Amino acid sequence: MKRTPLPRVLLGPGPSSISPKVQEALGQAPIGYLDPELFEITDRIRARLRTVFGTQNAFTIPLTGTGMAGMECCFANLIEPGDKVLIGMHGFFGERMAEIARRLGAEVITVQAAWGEAIEPKAIAKALASAGKVKLVACVHAETSTGICQPLEEIAKLVREHDALFLVDTVTSLGGMPVDVDRLGIDVSYSGTQKCIGAPSGISPITVSERAWEVRQRRRAPVEWYFDWVLLRDYYDSPHAYHHTVPVNLLYALDAALEEIEEEGLEARWQRHIAVSMLLKEQLKELGIEPFGCAAHRLPTLNAYCVPNAVDNEANVRARLLQDYGIEIGGGLGKLRGKIWRIGTMGSSATPRNVLLLSAALRTVLN
Numbered sequence: 001m002k003r004t005p006l007p008r009v010l011l012g013p014g015p016s017s018i019s020p021k022v023q024e025a026l027g028q029a030p031i032g033y034l035d036p037e038l039f040e041i042t043d044r045i046r047a048r049l050r051t052v053f054g055t056q057n058a059f060t061i062p063l064t065g066t067g068m069a070g071m072e073c074c075f076a077n078l079i080e081p082g083d084k085v086l087i088g089m090h091g092f093f094g095e096r097m098a099e100i101a102r103r104l105g106a107e108v109i110t111v112q113a114a115w116g117e118a119i120e121p122k123a124i125a126k127a128l129a130s131a132g133k134v135k136l137v138a139c140v141h142a143e144t145s146t147g148i149c150q151p152l153e154e155i156a157k158l159v160r161e162h163d164a165l166f167l168v169d170t171v172t173s174l175g176g177m178p179v180d181v182d183r184l185g186i187d188v189s190y191s192g193t194q195k196c197i198g199a200p201s202g203i204s205p206i207t208v209s210e211r212a213w214e215v216r217q218r219r220r221a222p223v224e225w226y227f228d229w230v231l232l233r234d235y236y237d238s239p240h241a242y243h244h245t246v247p248v249n250l251l252y253a254l255d256a257a258l259e260e261i262e263e264e265g266l267e268a269r270w271q272r273h274i275a276v277s278m279l280l281k282e283q284l285k286e287l288g289i290e291p292f293g294c295a296a297h298r299l300p301t302l303n304a305y306c307v308p309n310a311v312d313n314e315a316n317v318r319a320r321l322l323q324d325y326g327i328e329i330g331g332g333l334g335k336l337r338g339k340i341w342r343i344g345t346m347g348s349s350a351t352p353r354n355v356l357l358l359s360a361a362l363r364t365v366l367n
């Protein structure tokens with residue numbers, strides 16, 4: 001017999017919970033991919049995404065696919081075989097960027113920070129100085145695998161001095177903390193809808209600067225068809241040439257989520273993420289659970305905590321939280337497996353009520 005799971009309290013590394021309004025939008029009747037009313041919706045989404053990204057970039061679209069589609073799409077449009085690419089890595093998702101760039105034939109140079117630390121701009125400067133002509137520098141703003149925020153300002157300056165493009169993963173920051181694409185001089189960024197935006201997964205907002213667009217136009221090797229920015233622009237911009245059947249219901253949901261962001265106000269939303277993350281810290285401190293990673297760079301959207309020594313099977317704790325209380329939190333990824341818990345306070349999941357539910361449940365499970 002088929003059974004739909006009961007609603008969960010989603011406090012993992014994504015997806016986050018969606019609001020009743022977003023859930024209702026998801027259930028509206030679909031319309032066609034060339035319906036004029038659809039383009040009213042996508043134009044509104046695009047305008048609101050520009051606000052959330054902090055950009056005027058004309059080419060800002062809700063790409064079909066999850067965050068990984070955004071990552072793949074952005075690299076695929078800019079990288080040609082033999083290009084030199086510098087990837088700053090401070091966790092699992094930085095490693096994925098490097099893997100994607102390699103598969104596209106790039107010569108990949110990596111600058112690594114320990115998991116739990118941010119990348120030193122000096123290390124990027126040194127690598128750029130000795131690398132020769134680097135076409136693109138990429139890093140992850142909010143490393144979901146470690147809970148660490150990468151400061152971007154100094155790196156952005158170095159990239160500009162080198163006359164390279166700057167690509168930033170904002171999957172776990174967009175909508176939960178400032179992103180500032182134009183002010184920092186980020187050329188390309190992709191995100192995901194199921195983390196701090198408060199919509200279901202399946203859309204990857206992306207934004208592309210004029211400089212990056214020109215680099216795309218000058219390339220010689222063709223781009224993989226589905227992700228080609230030029231073809232996608234011809235669909236999203238008038239006169240709207242058919243490209244693929246966009247997931248209309250996901251766009252309805254994204255539209256509703258972005259409307260909620262507008263109503264709340266970006267500043268207030270960022271503050272809410274900080275306040276809820278602080279409350280979580282206080283609550284877990286009472287249980288003797290200590291934060292993981294460098295204190296100066298901890299994210300308000302994804303909170304990494306060390307599994308207490310007294311716990312010998314952390315996976316059991318997570319399983320009990322889910323089975324007995326309907327609460328999801330995440331375990332460690334890659335080399336942090338078994339060592340940390342990852343607690344997302346993102347989008348609609350970021351509420352004091354959820355934090356208090358989790359700490360009460362954890363108190364019982366740990367006793």
Ligand SMILES: *Cc1c(COP(=O)(O)O)cnc(C)c1O
Pocket residue numbers: 014066067068069071093140142143144169171172192201
């Ligand atoms: C979740 C995440 C991704 C991947 O997104 P999917 O929606 O799972 O494809 C990429 N980068 C970061 C930093 C993430 O947190």
